[in-house]
Amino acid sequence: MGNKITTLLFDLDGTLINTNDLIIASFTATLNHYYPDKYSREDILPFIGPSLHDTFYSIDPERVDEMIVRYREHNIQNHDAMVTQYEGVYETIKTLHELGYKIGIVTTKKRDVVLKGLKLSGLDEFFEVIVSLDDVERAKPDPEPVYKALDLLGSSPAEAIMVGDNHHDILAGKNAGTLTAGVAWTVKGRDYLEEFEPDYILDHMGDLITIVGAAVK
Known part of the structure; x- marks a missing residue:
């Protein structure tokens, strides 16, 4: 499958x-x-x-x-x-971490502000890898940041999924050869993301638990 x-x-x-x-x-x-x-x-x-x-x-x-x-x-x-939290994000990331999935962040933000946001939301303990704007020559939608994160995690594109709220995220994943998931709570609206044809649209971050489980079969 x-x-x-x-x-x-x-x-x-x-x-x-x-x-x-x-x-x-x-x-x-x-x-x-x-x-x-x-x-x-x-x-x-x-x-x-x-x-x-x-x-x-x-x-x-x-x-x-x-x-x-x-x-x-x-x-x-x-x-x-x-800065506020989205419902279910902390619980989902914690569960994925506990299940042994490799998880990383790929962002166009600078590292200092990334760390500030992760600490504020309590997510800082779960991410093995952060690829920020400071770490790359070319930002998303170029695949460079995704490739860098995968390399640091020892993963191939075929076993990864890129999750984001913006077309830059979806295109970066597609350009790197990963699966992609858009989040329905994007401020730009679900219809905007669907135009870029991600493999999945998440109505709730917890949907990822089902998706990664289904991908095993």
Whole structure:
């Protein structure tokens, strides 16, 4: 019925922890500084997922670095007050860890903020590998971060699944040859993710327990 799944790779923001309000607020504060009242929430939603460099470069190539600094200052200052957990994530990750699955994080965030989010949510003890923006030359949807995580975990693409809330996650998994799963709680809406044809759509993170079990048969 298919390869046995031994390895699960997760995006962080919008997948494991709910940082959407924080990200939108950080973009809003940054963009309002340069372009007062020009960007609405709907304008900002497409910026969730790509690296900050790619997003700000598309807005103003001359101010990329200073915009990133301003964004990160706001993001870190407000992080702990605005980040929340999704129902069932902690329990599912804990169960997968206890069952012996290899689990890692593949994110376009910088490592310091990744560690902050994992600690806040109590997930920091479960992940053997974190591949952050600091660790790669090319971010998702390029397969490099997925390949790097698999290499560190000693896994092949055929035994892995990439889980995320954004098309960058789904395409990175497809480009690397893994199975893919989109999360229905993506801020961009389930229909948005379905366009990229992930192998699975998760209505609840606990669905993964069934999926990896089914893949064994």
